[in-house]
Amino acid sequence: MPKNHHYQLKITWTGNKGSGTDHYTNYERSHTIEIENKVPILASSDTPFLGDATKHNPEDFLLASLATCHMLWYLHLCADAAVIVTSYTDQPTGILVQKEDGGGSFSEVTLHPTVTVQNVNMIEKANALHAKANQKCFIANSVNFEVKHMPLCLTIENL
Numbered sequence: 001m002p003k004n005h006h007y008q009l010k011i012t013w014t015g016n017k018g019s020g021t022d023h024y025t026n027y028e029r030s031h032t033i034e035i036e037n038k039v040p041i042l043a044s045s046d047t048p049f050l051g052d053a054t055k056h057n058p059e060d061f062l063l064a065s066l067a068t069c070h071m072l073w074y075l076h077l078c079a080d081a082a083v084i085v086t087s088y089t090d091q092p093t094g095i096l097v098q099k100e101d102g103g104g105s106f107s108e109v110t111l112h113p114t115v116t117v118q119n120v121n122m123i124e125k126a127n128a129l130h131a132k133a134n135q136k137c138f139i140a141n142s143v144n145f146e147v148k149h150m151p152l153c154l155t156i157e158n159l
Contacts, residue, residue, distance in 0.1 A: 010034040015044075030055065059096060059106075065139045066109050066147055067092040074113070074133035083126045086156060087116035110148040116156060123153045 015028030029045035030052060045051030046059055067090045078085050090113040098104035117126050130149045134140050140147045 008035075025050065028052070059094065062106065062143075063092045063094050063109060066137070066143070067111055067113075069137045069139040070111055070130075070133050070147075070149075071113065073136045074115075074129060077129045077132055077136070078117075078126065081125055081129060083122045083129065084118035085115055085126070086118060087114075089114050106143070106145050108146045108148060109143075110150055112150050112152075114152045114154065116154045118156060120155050120157065123155065126153045127151055 011031055011033055013031045015030040017027055019026050021027050029050055031043050033041040033043055042055050043061075044055040044057055046057040047053045051057055071088055071090060075085060075088065090111055092109055092111045094109040095107045096104055097107045113130070115126055117123060130151050134147060134149065137147075
């Protein structure tokens with residue numbers, strides 16, 4: 001039977017410089033993201049949209065959500081398949097296509113996970129589990145663009 005999981009957070013705009021949104025360039029895009037019992041996140045828009053480069057932006061969060069969801073499913077599937085992962089890093093990349101009217105959307109995201117497994121006999125299965133993790137990933141299943149994978153699998157002996 002399907003289960004519903006509910007999520008809630010609070011977004012507060014903190015960028016009013018005194019005149020509100022009286023002009024596009026007169027306000028900051030700064031805001032906080034708050035979730036009960038978690039550290040608040042200082043955020044903004046990306047710099048091409050007059051944001052603060054020192055703060056996270058929605059595009060960062062989309063990449064992070066896709067990469068971490070994939071990683072968590074991948075680690076789960078590896079544990080179930082007796083593939084012993086000793087290290088996992090990822091450097092996801094994404095392409096945002098902006099339209100002339102200012103709108104736009106991501107056309108693709110590519111995950112670049114580098115996985116270290118305990119021994120060489122685990123590499124083939126470790127690589128195959130990326131496809132299954134993609135099928136399971138809640139976030140990848142929620143977007144309307146392709147999430148690609150370019151994994152690299154190493155063994156402890158290769159380090």
